[in-house]
Amino acid sequence: MDPVEEIKSKIDIVDFISEYIKLKQVGKNYQGLCPFHKDTHPSFYVSPERQFWHCFGCNESGDIFTFLEKIEGIEFKEALRILAKRAGVKLQAKDVKQSDSRLKLIRICQISALFYHQVLLKSPLAKKARDYLKKRGLKPETLRIFQIGFAPDKWDSLLKFLEKRGYSLADVEMAGLIIPGKKSGQYYDRFRNRIIFPIFNLYGEVVGFTGRILPDAEDESKAKYINTPQTLIYNKSQVLYGLAQAKQYIRDADKVILVEGNMDMISSFQAGIRNVVCLSGTALTQEQVSLIKRYTSNVLLALDVDPAGFSATNRSVELMLANDLNIKVIQLPKGKDPDECIRQNPLLWEKAVSKPILFMDYYFNQVFKGKKLNSLEEKKQVGEQVLLVVSKIKNSFERDLWIQKLSLKLKVSEDSLRQRLSQISSAEKNKTSSPFEQEDVEQTQENKERSVSIEEEIARRILGLLIKYPKITESVDFLNLDFLPGHDLKDVARLIKKYWKKKGLSLSYFNKAIKKEKRLLDICNLLVLIVEKEYENLTSEERSRELKILVANLKDLYLRSKIDEKNAQLKEAEEKKDKEKIKDLTEELLFLTKKRNENRKWLRELKIKKPAS
Numbered sequence: 001m002d003p004v005e006e007i008k009s010k011i012d013i014v015d016f017i018s019e020y021i022k023l024k025q026v027g028k029n030y031q032g033l034c035p036f037h038k039d040t041h042p043s044f045y046v047s048p049e050r051q052f053w054h055c056f057g058c059n060e061s062g063d064i065f066t067f068l069e070k071i072e073g074i075e076f077k078e079a080l081r082i083l084a085k086r087a088g089v090k091l092q093a094k095d096v097k098q099s100d101s102r103l104k105l106i107r108i109c110q111i112s113a114l115f116y117h118q119v120l121l122k123s124p125l126a127k128k129a130r131d132y133l134k135k136r137g138l139k140p141e142t143l144r145i146f147q148i149g150f151a152p153d154k155w156d157s158l159l160k161f162l163e164k165r166g167y168s169l170a171d172v173e174m175a176g177l178i179i180p181g182k183k184s185g186q187y188y189d190r191f192r193n194r195i196i197f198p199i200f201n202l203y204g205e206v207v208g209f210t211g212r213i214l215p216d217a218e219d220e221s222k223a224k225y226i227n228t229p230q231t232l233i234y235n236k237s238q239v240l241y242g243l244a245q246a247k248q249y250i251r252d253a254d255k256v257i258l259v260e261g262n263m264d265m266i267s268s269f270q271a272g273i274r275n276v277v278c279l280s281g282t283a284l285t286q287e288q289v290s291l292i293k294r295y296t297s298n299v300l301l302a303l304d305v306d307p308a309g310f311s312a313t314n315r316s317v318e319l320m321l322a323n324d325l326n327i328k329v330i331q332l333p334k335g336k337d338p339d340e341c342i343r344q345n346p347l348l349w350e351k352a353v354s355k356p357i358l359f360m361d362y363y364f365n366q367v368f369k370g371k372k373l374n375s376l377e378e379k380k381q382v383g384e385q386v387l388l389v390v391s392k393i394k395n396s397f398e399r400d401l402w403i404q405k406l407s408l409k410l411k412v413s414e415d416s417l418r419q420r421l422s423q424i425s426s427a428e429k430n431k432t433s434s435p436f437e438q439e440d441v442e443q444t445q446e447n448k449e450r451s452v453s454i455e456e457e458i459a460r461r462i463l464g465l466l467i468k469y470p471k472i473t474e475s476v477d478f479l480n481l482d483f484l485p486g487h488d489l490k491d492v493a494r495l496i497k498k499y500w501k502k503k504g505l506s507l508s509y510f511n512k513a514i515k516k517e518k519r520l521l522d523i524c525n526l527l528v529l530i531v532e533k534e535y536e537n538l539t540s541e542e543r544s545r546e547l548k549i550l551v552a553n554l555k556d557l558y559l560r561s562k563i564d565e566k567n568a569q570l571k572e573a574e575e576k577k578d579k580e581k582i583k584d585l586t587e588e589l590l591f592l593t594k595k596r597n598e599n600r601k602w603l604r605e606l607k608i609k610k611p612a613s
């Protein structure tokens with residue numbers, strides 16, 4: 001079996017795409033918001049039966065491979081590797097080119113993670129680290145799930161390990177694991193005397209590392225955490241620590257908990273609250289927000305969102321509001337992070353997680369805390385602070401709610417607050433520094449939607465009806481290839497005519513012929529999806545009437561374009577005073593117009609005549 005076919009047979013397309021976007025079942029198929037264009041009403045369809053997807057907005061379509069390629073911006077080869085791993089299909093060497101540089105770096109990171117992990121578990125050099133992690137309450141199972149490791153206090157332990165196994169030092173440097181020394185050709189390990197947390201991509205492959213210094217080695221000259229620099233496979237603004245392990249739990253719970261540090265994430269996971277990812281001390285990026293949105297729209301923050309420290313998370317909150325995420329805040333006992341809570345008593349964390357408060361409620365409380373609001377100055381300052389956040393809220397209904405609330409609190413009219421809000425919003429819009437707005441621009445440029453002509457739309461439906469419901473007509477003599485736009489649809493129609501037998505379409509022969517050419521198979525998948533979407537709930541008689549109307553409409557369009565064409569030729573002939581040509585063309589035009597009128601009359605009758613029920 002061809003590996004592509006084997007993988008497709010083992011991965012359900014609905015399950016797979018559901019990891020990226022929310023799908024809802026409609027009849028036989030599934031529907032959701034398209035991730036490839038700005039979709040406001042769900043135009044993205046997935047057909048489990050045909051293992052095929054299509055967007056009626058941007059007209060993109062394909063299978064799991066094309067979906068993954070497009071959404072991750074990767075090439076077929078890489079999609080093949082990722083999906084083969086997921087499906088448990090072994091690829092032959094010829095399927096995966098060894099020289100693929102991304103693949104090479106991933107291999108280096110994977111084997112390095114194993115090395116560090118083994119050192120942590122077994123080496124006498126890692127005794128302090130083992131003791132420390134044990135004291136922090138990490139169980140062996142957790143160390144295994146997160147492949148936590150230790151980099152010994154040496155300059156070259158990883159370097160020697162990889163060199164012995166034949167890895168080129170240039171590649172290891174590209175993976176971000178070693179640093180060139182002063183002399184050329186000399187390198188040393190980036191991570192030394194540190195606990196190692198491998199960073200995984202969504203498919204569970206190691207792409208980078210975070211190294212935490214051992215507590216007794218902490219001093220001001222050394223950073224507490226260091227990370228892999230940006231590499232071909234690792235971009236810190238595009239990963240969320242823990243997502244690989246937590247994603248299924250996030251989807252199941254339909255919410256995600258955002259915490260600050262690796263240990264918060266791991267502790268919570270170990271304590272059984274697993275829908276959690278960590279920000280690793282940086283502000284959220286648009287890419288990360290989009291990652292989160294694949295799994296849920298509900299975010300619980302266990303971050304430091306204290307208004308004093310608000311600037312640190314400001315950008316994150318701003319981005320989440322602008323992306324229409326529902327944000328709630330988890331309130332922790334004073335001065336404690338999630339890890340400390342869990343170590344003290346896991347129930348404390350569980351309780352806090354179960355009672356989050358709305359972000360805006362939280363924010364209100366914080367801003368108004370300790371303020372007497374006697375002076376105009378104070379009112380103004382507080383009002384501005386709240387309005388600035390309100391201006392980021394995408395949902396207008398929600399925005400209104402907070403204006404009302406603010407108006408009551410400040411004893412200022414809603415109107416004047418609204419006025420000030422629109423001033424703030426327009427001032428914010430003019431700031432070009434906002435990265436998510438810039439991205440919007442890029443997106444719209446990228447997403448020039450390909451529109452489908454009316455002829456094409458009608459032709460698709462006619463052919464789709466014939467393939468999906470071949471019993472609705474006895475003969476396909478009406479199928480005139482000249483009426484059909486484009487080679488692809490003509491080819492499909494030709495096959496329909498060829499395999500049309502007395503009792504309808506001989507599907508087994510037809511499908512066999514279609515499967516020989518991927519292009520035609522994709523088109524047929526699309527045609528069937530269209531008619532399933534439009535005509536699934538009709539009776540057989542209604543479908544048959546619909547078919548006649550479509551055919552008459554297509555014929556009308558064809559005749560109209562012919563008439564236009566002849567008219568143009570006639571004009572030209574008149575200019576040249578070519579009498580013979582004028583005579584011929586006038587006759588042709590009369591004939592075409594008569595045909596068109598007949599067809600239109602028939603169409604009118606069809607539309608009036610209700611199908612017998």
Ligand SMILES: [Zn+2]
Binds near residue numbers: 056
């Ligand atoms: Zn689309």
